[in-house]
Amino acid sequence: MAAKSRPKSDAPDASDRVGRIREGVTAAILEHRLLPGTKLGEDEIGEIYGSSRTLVRTALQQLAHEGIVNIEKNRGAFVARPTPADAREVFEARRLIEPTIVDHAVDAVSPAWIGRLQRHLAEEREAELRGDARASVRLSGDFHRLVAEMSGHSIYLGFLKELIARSSLIILLYRRHDTPACGTDHHAGIVAAIRKRDRAAARAQMLSHLDEIEAELFLKDPAADELRLADVLGA
Amino acid sequence: MAAKSRPKSDAPDASDRVGRIREGVTAAILEHRLLPGTKLGEDEIGEIYGSSRTLVRTALQQLAHEGIVNIEKNRGAFVARPTPADAREVFEARRLIEPTIVDHAVDAVSPAWIGRLQRHLAEEREAELRGDARASVRLSGDFHRLVAEMSGHSIYLGFLKELIARSSLIILLYRRHDTPACGTDHHAGIVAAIRKRDRAAARAQMLSHLDEIEAELFLKDPAADELRLADVLGA
């Protein structure tokens, strides 16, 4: 976990250090280790990854473009805090795009892809089984990303990556706590429909899956601004 | 706590030099003054805008994220050259998103918005009339962006901005030269449908408009890239 600030890097694939920073921060946000509103200081992150602020800044700008980080002029970067209006927009966009994506996924069906999907379902089930909420959240998003990759449409894939990242923040902020485990069964059903090349069923299941996720949200205006920087730093 | 009682605004173009570089380069690309494959040297652009390479680099990275610029490692930034496959993806995405956008535009209809739309139509007609192809191209894209702004959905707006920018490059690369002036009448029809709050008609007209634009393209495999390069150098 602790990255060392070694001047002469020995890393095998130290080629794309910006990418590694971006992935690391993204994972932390998507797994809900970094809470909305948390300040992302350039020095702080640079120290963690052993890089200068130039690279950190590049990564943060990319995340800002993806919508999961807000950059305020002369103030710094913060984990985004989507509003209920944002949430509604994100899920409307997902309801529009994802049925089309599964359509294309059906067209691209192959044993190799079915294998990847089922392996992913197994991972999801395992994480859920051992109560790993963080992995669960991440894998749930990864499932949708995987289907988008399968569709072969790079534009939809790029859009969906953004929507998934924002969704994760939205779920963190607005999920009702009384909801039980969700999703895995839906995902399995979607995979089954894709394997059977049943477009209509695949679309319908994806749509109802998204509806259910959104139904579990309580989109009130946020009054609780409890940002716990201490928690993040302590961990 | 009054966290953000005053948004402090984002200073549209007062001190945002990165934004000015981005807008400038974008406009040049969208107006077809910069052709696909053109090298965008950092020093070169920095000289033009009187800024250091730091800011130029930031702007180029944003454009790369929008898909109209390609950045090759240790090579530099180039105006993107969408493939026919890219073109099909872009227009499929537009056919999916834009009908929904006009739906929302109908919901948001108001005298002020109708005024803005009609003023825009007048601008378009004027540019077409005086044969200003560059302004025509830019304004044609701006029309779609305006409708997206009217819809009030920031997610759709962001997505569409990307799609429009890419479309402009695609049209430049693959348009049949024998096609006459297009679009303005369609745009007028769309505005009329929006004003009448006729969702079905608005959607249908937008869809047929996009179909017509795509029908004017000749999406062959780019074996003629080298020939294009000769054109660029000769021009």
Added chain:
DNA sequence: ACAGGCGAAACTTTATACAATCCTCGCCTG
């Protein structure tokens, strides 16, 4: 004692300097 302003510290923003990489072109060899 409290409100308001002054000043210093911390952070972001921008510029510049240094290092690494790639392309070009001339030279050498077969």
Added chain:
DNA sequence: CAGGCGAGGATTGTATAAAGTTTCGCCTGT
């Protein structure tokens, strides 16, 4: 004379230093 090879130049990638802005504590005046 053709083709490979290496040095030089140019350009990008990264780090560091200077400049500007915001924030927060402290001090003063009422």
